[in-house]
Structures are given as structure tokens and as C-alpha cells.
Amino acid sequence: MSVQAREIRLASRPHGWPTEENFAFADVELPSPGAGQVLVRNTFMSVDPYMRGRMNDAKSYVPPFQIGKPLEGGAVGEVLESGVDGVAPGDLVLHGLGWRTHALTSEFTPLKPIEGVSPSHFLGALGMTALTAYVGLLDIAQLKPGDTVFVSGAAGAVGSLAGQIARLKGAKRVIGSAGSAEKVERLTGKLGFDAAFNYRDGDVRTLLAAAAPDGIDVYLDNVGGDHLAAAIDSLNRNGRIAACGSISMYNEKELPPGPNNLHLIVGKRLTIRGYLVVDHGDRLPDMIREVGTWLASGELVAEETVADGLDNAPAAFIGMLRGENTGKMVVRV
């Protein structure tokens, strides 16, 4: 069996914000899988901030996408045809060939469907997104019960899980920032944050100081910029920052200057530690066990913004960079 597949390629490298012109669609024919391969019909694909970095032709922690070649990213799908013993048509798998309707691959992870939980969550609340929050809080920032925790991008994929995981792990107070009044309301309403603010309402330092009158102990940073400076101001002695991204920088053509209060890390004995979730795959089973339990019991809410159709993937990706999503942004292929 061969299938007609549609894929999205990098047409040109964005300068600053990406536009739809940077993407091109192509139809290809995929053959039957060889030994060790599976042919998968993708059901959901992930759009994530780090993909913006791969669109630049710059040395980074993952190699850049190539112009004229299909984009890549996390996806889940159903096996159509299998060249692997023990994997049968209909099986659910996770793999790295998103941005296309079908994938032919030898690198995949079989998934066990969870009753009542959409398979799309394996791209979010039970996948790398949640692992980013989980490892950042517990391993990198060494969250302790009683800590006050600040999460930026708190209505986003990582942030909305991070705030809830912090609370469920015993944080005394959880504070989030987001980019609209609606998001802020959802943080304190639906997601159980103790306080939240709209960072567009004023100076982030002032807004955070008001939301955290007794300071913060842990900051999960996925935006950098003003938020990082504000966190350094508000951190208490021995505070920890886990840095997993700088979305505020990804579309800047010239790098803005950094925080002018970095010298405070000495007197306050602060630790800033960068990490990438790819180094922490060993924690995936722990995370799935803990978060899976919370998800099943309803203690944790896994929000998703689902865009429909592969054709809408570029718009979904750009929208995610602009913060238009609530929780994890995925595309139903």
C-alpha cells in the first residue's frame, strides 16, 4: 500500500515574525514501510516555540530546518501498516515527523491510550510540554513545599501545567502572568493560581511585586526579558530560576539588552539554571505517573487549543508565538 500524503515545508527563513509565505505545501507519495518502519496516519501534531529557533540558520541546540525540506515536530497517529514486530495497524504511536498527514518512520514510541483522555495530550500534558514544567520545577528549581512560585506565560502550554503542578506539589502561593485579561481570569478561576496579572497592564516589576508582596522563591522562566528582570527583583534569598526558553527574544532581529539587576544574584544568593527537556527523558515515566493521576482525578486541568486541519498549521504556529492559544496548541491533522 502506498499513500498520498501532504506535507509542509520551509519555503524561506523568517526574518523576525514568521508569515504564511515562509511555509509551502507539497503532496508526496509514501511507500509501504520497510522492515523496522511503520506508516502512520497522523491525528495530531504539535506546534511549539522552539520550532521558531529551528527556522533560523543558526547553530543551536537542535539543527536548523532546511529550506525546501519538510518541517518536523511531535505528532501522534495511528499505524496504517507496520514493518515492526509487535506493532499492528491501529496502534497509537508518538513520533517526531509532524507537519504532515502521514509519516514513514523507524523512530517512534508506542502509546497506551488512556480511557477518556484525548491522544493529543501525549503532545502536552502527558508529553514533553508537561515534562518541561515538571523537570523545571522539581529538578532544576528544586521546588519545596511552602515555596512561592512565579510562572510566566502561565496561560500557555508549559505555564498552565507548571502552575498546577506547583500547587499540587505543595507551593504556598502560585502567581502567573499572561497577556490578556481573559487569560488572567482563567488562571485564577479555572486553573487555581493564587494571583495573576496581565503583563501588558504596566511595568512587569511593579505588577509582580504587587502580586508577590512577600517575594517569590521559584521562577519558571519561558519568556526572558522584562519578566526575568522582575523575577530577579522579587526573588527571596536562595531563590531559584529554571529557564526553559526566551520566547520574548525569538522574533527579535536585534537582541535587546538583558536585565540591569543581575548583580542582585550575588547578595540574594540566586541560582539561574537553563535546561532542555530533551536531557531529562528519564523523568518521563515519573511525570506520566503523577500527572496522569491528577489528570484522571480532575485535579489537574489540561487545556488545549486545537486548530483544525493541516492547512491551518502555519497559522496555528504563528498564533501560538503571538500567544493566541490557551494551554497547549495542537493541530488536528
Next chain:
Amino acid sequence: MSVQAREIRLASRPHGWPTEENFAFADVELPSPGAGQVLVRNTFMSVDPYMRGRMNDAKSYVPPFQIGKPLEGGAVGEVLESGVDGVAPGDLVLHGLGWRTHALTSEFTPLKPIEGVSPSHFLGALGMTALTAYVGLLDIAQLKPGDTVFVSGAAGAVGSLAGQIARLKGAKRVIGSAGSAEKVERLTGKLGFDAAFNYRDGDVRTLLAAAAPDGIDVYLDNVGGDHLAAAIDSLNRNGRIAACGSISMYNEKELPPGPNNLHLIVGKRLTIRGYLVVDHGDRLPDMIREVGTWLASGELVAEETVADGLDNAPAAFIGMLRGENTGKMVVRV
């Protein structure tokens, strides 16, 4: 017995660089020590960068000096009269009441003189200065044999010891920066640095990249600013920064912006950790044992710049802030 003592007071708070007008001299009479006290004739006093911070009326990790009150700081001296059992006239002690000819105090540490080693070293190579380097490299930055280590202010008190301790602890390559050609020559000549550069010669990022073609693994930061940005550029994956000060900022009236490359800490998995030596007194015995051995064997050179006379203490302090010292700056009282 009472003694005529001379002390230096804070006359006014400096704005930017301190000047001699910020200091005032006063003669006072000190009585005999009460029970639990000793009267000490100071022989050496320390001038250190952190004292500049205490001259500001700002909340910091140590309380500010008060206008009209004597300054304080590390000093060693000889007991003149003792109200403490087991402490006799002639004993050598370390205490916190520098900036004066004599001190009456109940808080002091008895010292065991080391044959052939000036007591002034208890303010430097066997004191808090060396402990700052020792703890920063070994505990905060987790130095491992084979690491390439970069030290800023390498001709200064902490830096000159740090470079040597790094080498003696198995660093593969030790790189230092300093502010003059003479200092640079001393680093690679007398102090055994593998490479050194004069940060006034050009862009620090370029200078460091040239001195560290294979990158660096550890950076001991006591200056902040451009040096910090350069280190972030040059650090290899899993690199560590131990930050013990930001001397480049201490005299700035407006805080300059921070490094524009902080986002690199994510992809490179960097850790930046601030610390204060006062939290690490438990490591003093280990440090004195190790550094004392190296000092006695001549494997470690403890440089000092000695200013003569209490009257010259303000000038010595200002000179130290300007980088006029080689190694630890002390004043012979």
C-alpha cells in the same frame, strides 16, 4: 590601661566613585577591656570591594555604614590587654573592626601564626579572600579536573588566588583577564595562568574567544558587565558561573543594561549561581589546610599590595576599586 586610638569614619556617602572627602579621621580614647573583651593593636586591615556597597544607604546583604560612625572591615592585630580567659597579650587575633589603630571587641578569632608567613595573609590567602575563590570554584561552580576556567579581575585579590587554586585542582586551562599589560604579564608569568588578556584592549567577547578557542567550562565572576556577557558566549554546554560580585557596577549611578545573550543559558544548559562567602565559613578549615600547604610549599603565590599607615587607608581603598592593586590590598596600620 587606656589607649589613644585613631579611627576612620564615613563623612558622607559617595555618589559614584568615592573620594577622600567621604572619609573623616577622629581620635578617640579606648578603655581597658571588660570581661569577654580584648583590646587589640591592629597591625593590618583589609580594604575590599564589598565595602563600597556598604557606603550606600541601600538595603543589601550587609547593613550600610552609618555617617559619622567608624567604618568596619577585617583586621588582624596583637592583643594588648585581655579580658578573656586563654587569650594573652601578644596573641594574634582576627576581627571585624578595621579602619582604626586599635579595637576593643568581644568578637574575634584567635590565629596561630605560621612560620615565615605574614599575618596579613589571614586577610587574604588564608582568609575570606581565598575562601571566596575556593568555595566559588569548588562548591558553587563544581570545578572538575580537565575544566577550562576563566577568572575575571585575575590580578586582584580573589582572582589571583582563584586562578592558582583552579590550576592546583586540575583545571586543564586557566584564563585570566586584568586591566593592564603589566598585570597580564604577571598572570602568565608569575601566577601560572595559561592565557590572559587586558580587557581594555578591545571587546571582551572577542578577547575571551581568542584566549579560549575551545570555550570555557567555569567562570568565576567578580565584575559582571561585559565580562559576564563574554563568558556566557564562550561557555560550553553545562558550563557554570559562580558570581561573587559585580565590581563593574559598584560605582555606577545608573545601572547599565545586562548581557543581551542571557537566552543562551537555555540551549547551553548553563548555571549562574550567586554566593556570599559569609555563608560558607564551614569550609574555612578545609581551605586553610589546602591553601596553607600550597603556600608553604611555594606552589601558590600570594601577592599583596601593602599600603603603609592608617592615613593612607582611604587612598588604598579607592585605588583598589580602580584596580591599582596586585593581589590582595591591605593597609599596614
